[in-house]
Amino acid sequence: MVQGEFGAALSVTIDDVAQAAGVSIRTVSRVLNKAPNVGDQTRKTVLETIDKLGYSPSIRARALASGRSFLIAVVQDDPNAHVISALQRGIVETCSRHGYELVVHPVRFGDPEIAADVESFVRRSRVDGLIVLPPTSEIAAIPARLTQLGVPSVGIASVSLPEYPSMLVSDERGATFELGRRLVELGHRRIALIEGPPHFRSAQERRAGFLAALPEPMPEHYRQKGDYGFESGLAAAEALLSLDQPPTAIFACNDIMAAAVLKVARERDVRVPGQLSVAGFDDSDIASMVTPALTTIRRPLTDMARLATETLLAMIDDPNGAQPHKSITLSLIQRQSVAPPEKT
Amino acid sequence: MVQGEFGAALSVTIDDVAQAAGVSIRTVSRVLNKAPNVGDQTRKTVLETIDKLGYSPSIRARALASGRSFLIAVVQDDPNAHVISALQRGIVETCSRHGYELVVHPVRFGDPEIAADVESFVRRSRVDGLIVLPPTSEIAAIPARLTQLGVPSVGIASVSLPEYPSMLVSDERGATFELGRRLVELGHRRIALIEGPPHFRSAQERRAGFLAALPEPMPEHYRQKGDYGFESGLAAAEALLSLDQPPTAIFACNDIMAAAVLKVARERDVRVPGQLSVAGFDDSDIASMVTPALTTIRRPLTDMARLATETLLAMIDDPNGAQPHKSITLSLIQRQSVAPPEKT
DNA sequence: CGCGAGTATGACAGCGTTGCCAGCGCTAGC
DNA sequence: GCTAGCGCTGGCAACGCTGTCATACTCGCG
CATH class of the missing domain: 1.10.260.40 (lambda repressor-like DNA-binding domains)
Incomplete structure (x- = not known):
């Protein structure tokens, strides 16, 4: 020795x-x-x-003797590195302040066995609790199983699921409503939308909030389907800008698709924000790197992660103390890609 | 039951x-x-x-009895979400194929206590091995301590450190040399460079390879300092494009700074790639989202991570079997931001 | 002066698994 | 016919901690 x-x-x-x-x-x-x-x-x-x-x-021996592993896990899909990384930062930071370590368990959103996979992971690793990130957090079967196993979990999502003992809900609907109203206030009337994957609740929320803000129903041809990917944004933008009456404003449900709109606009010599205003969602790195910089909606991801982790650790400490679901208000980040429509 | x-x-x-x-x-x-x-x-x-x-x-009990925790850790700073996320994907995938779980341990590159921090983490968590990501992998004190503790580690970096029992070295110098030669072949003579943080070995490698490819020494005013951040790229680009004899080609040592160059060029109505060719490094998501899409250098991050993890697990299984350092060749991804210089 | 209550410490038995060794029954070899 | 050797299985003792209970000692009070 x-x-x-x-x-x-x-x-x-x-x-x-x-x-x-x-x-x-x-x-x-x-x-x-x-x-x-x-x-x-x-x-x-x-x-x-x-x-x-x-x-x-030895954390191992301590785990065996005390029945607690001092390990928590984060369950994540990874469609978006920016989001995952900001959330992970907040989680890990809080963990280490409390003497916990973080295990990552990636899953695939579309996997039909996803709940069984998470269950088997928990059984094997004996983590003390889980934080489930969007969009995986939208799958009710996961918290249902975890609760049955008696393992605490906290979900981070855009909608509240009763299956979770605790959730952090970001009010995406409210934020996109605000964005929609802002566009209308600026004088836009021909407003279009590029949607996210329809099976994501977050995509539904963003759409619903935005549509609700408009004075009249959006025409079908102004509603384009997207999948949060760059290519889908390109296609949607092509379609919208080819219309006889192209929109004067487009809200793409994430920054990546919004960046695609900017690219198409540029290739077609459509001036942004003069002829076309563009808004995104996420305030990811690229939002401020593209030209013009994107007006977008920011989720305070790291803070949300910290809060979720604190909540989880509190649940681990006191398995009976109920933790309410909490709602987070998002902020509209105004940059150069949105302006009043030019008079014609 | x-x-x-x-x-x-x-x-x-x-x-x-x-x-x-x-x-x-x-x-x-x-x-x-x-x-x-x-x-x-x-x-x-x-x-x-x-x-x-x-x-x-129970993995806990198994750990105590067998002396193995079936946990490995990844040590990372996170300057770049894209890189971290691609690497993590490869690591986790390989882990779960072998029945291991992954613990993340973030550190700050500049922290003087970084080696002590990693040591204390290993002592507490009793992980079976570590994978150290760049730029943290450039700090020799970390593998030195780990080896002393008898804990296997694999480093992923752009230079080979003898302190690591095993490393995966990506030949960044070779790749930027190739890029430099390509620019020269295209006819560029006024070629500039935006460097990364000088205390990162990777930044030194990228610079060295690039400079070595040029037929003559690069004038001082063509060498701009950067820190891999967007703002620093903006400043460097402003400086370069304000010169009496502005360069006809700029290599920025990462895509983020290259994106900044594109933004400045656009604001100044400098046509890319006509008047100015721009190249980046990383092939991150934004490389293909900006206009024009960036010519850049790609590291096969997920494959590298898989290989590093396989190596680590082999070292855990057989602590005596030496694992050689391996070198990875990178590929030049040619997109629209590089072209021959226009005749003047 | 005796006793109850509180404080400081230790002994012992797990926690759920694996390592090590012993032992069983059977076959092969002489 | 006897034994060495092999395939299979079980018993027991760790692994390094914590929970529980017991014990010794101290203090204050009637």
């Missing part, structure tokens, strides 16, 4: 510490867990010994 | 299975671990019982 703090052997155990400090392992354990009823002098001696031997407790 | 595959209690243990199958727990364990010397009939009975009870072994 190597001595000294640096490079101490990985195999220093609680027994070594107890022996060196002249106390029982139970007392060392108490010090480690900041339990009450330890004498000041004893605590001091133990801490010094721990330091001297370079001991760190 | 609930019966049936779906929703079986989390607390079915190996004892329950052994009892139900009429064998000892040791035999169940053997079946679980695909150990030899188990009778066909016995194995069949045990497997059926496992299935019937919906049993899955």
Whole structure:
């Protein structure tokens, strides 16, 4: 057993510490867990010994003995690196503040076995709780199974699912409503929409909020289907800009498709925002990199992740204390891609 | 104890299975671990019982008993969501094929305590091995400590560090050399460079390869400092395009800065690729979303991650079998932002 | 001066698995 | 016919912690 703090052997155990400090392992354990009823002098001696031997407790053994693994997992699909990465940042940060580690478990949204897959993952890894990211968080079967297993979970989504013991709901509908109203206020009347994948609840929310803000129903040919991918945005933009009466404003349900609109507009010499206003959703990196910079809607992803994680850890600490679903208001980021329509 | 595959209690243990199958727990364990010397009939009975009870072994207990946690970790900074996410995808995929889970441990590149932080993380979590992503993989103190602890690690970087028991080295220098030569072949003579952060080895490599390809030394005022961020790209592009003799080609050391060049060029009505060719590095999502689409260099990130993970798992299985460092060749992706210079 | 209550510590038994070794029955070899 | 050797199985002791309960000691109060 190597001595000294640096490079101490990985195999220093609680027994070594107890022996060196002249106390029982139970007392060392108490010090480690900041339990009450330890004498000041004893605590001091133990801490010094721990330091001297370079001991760190084995999370494995602790897990087995205490029934808690100090591991939480994040369940994610990854259609959008920007979103995942911002969320992960908030989760990990909160985890490490509380002595937890984060395990990532990617899944595929379309997989019919997805709930079974998550269940088997939880059984194997024995994580203490899960955070489920969108769009996977829209699948009710997952929280249903987790609750049945007695494993706490928090979902982050745009709609509230009763199956989740706790959720963080971002009000995407409200935000797109606000965006829609803003376009109308600016004087736009020929307003078009590029939708997200129809089986995503978030896409439905964004559409519903936006449409509700318009003074009259949107004509069918102004509603284009998209799948959040760049190619689909290109196709939709081509279709819209080829119309006899092209729109003066387009809301694409994410920034990637909005970027595609900008590209098509540029190729066709349609001036943005003069002839055409364009708005996106997500405030991803590209929103400020394209020309003109995109007006878009921002979700405070990292903060949401932090909040979700705090909630999850609270549920783990107190399995009975109910955690309410919380709603998050989003903000409209105004940049250069939206302006009043030019007079013709 | 609930019966049936779906929703079986989390607390079915190996004892329950052994009892139900009429064998000892040791035999169940053997079946679980695909150990030899188990009778066909016995194995069949045990497997059926496992299935019937919906049993899955506790990774925690297994970790304690076997000395292996079946957890590996990825150490990452996250300057670039695209890169991290592509790498993570490859790692996780390989992990789950081999029954491992992935723990993420984010760090900050500039943190002077970074090696100590990683060490303490490893001690606590007792992961079986680590994959270190760039740019953190350029810090030699990290593999040095890990090796001392006896924990296998694999680094992914643009340069080979002898401290790593195994590395995956992407030949960024070779790739930017090729890009430089290509620009020269096209007839460019006034060629400029926007560098990455000087303390990143990758940035040094990209610069060195590119400069080596040019027929003569690059004038100082054509070499602009950047930090891989969009803002720094804007500033560098402004400086370059304000020169009396502006360059006819700019290589920005990542796509984000290259996108910034495009934005500035557009604002100044500099035609790309006619008056100015622009190249980036990474082939990130935005490379194909900007107008014109960027010529850039692609690292096969997901494949690299898979390979690194396979290597790590092999090292875990056989701690003595040396794993050589491997070099990866990168490919030049030609899009619309590069063309021969216009005759003047 | 005795006793109850509170504080500090330790002994012991798990937690759910695997490592190690012993032992069973059977076959092959002399 | 006896034994060595092999295939299969089980018993027991870890692995490094925490939970629970017991114990020793201290203090204050009637």
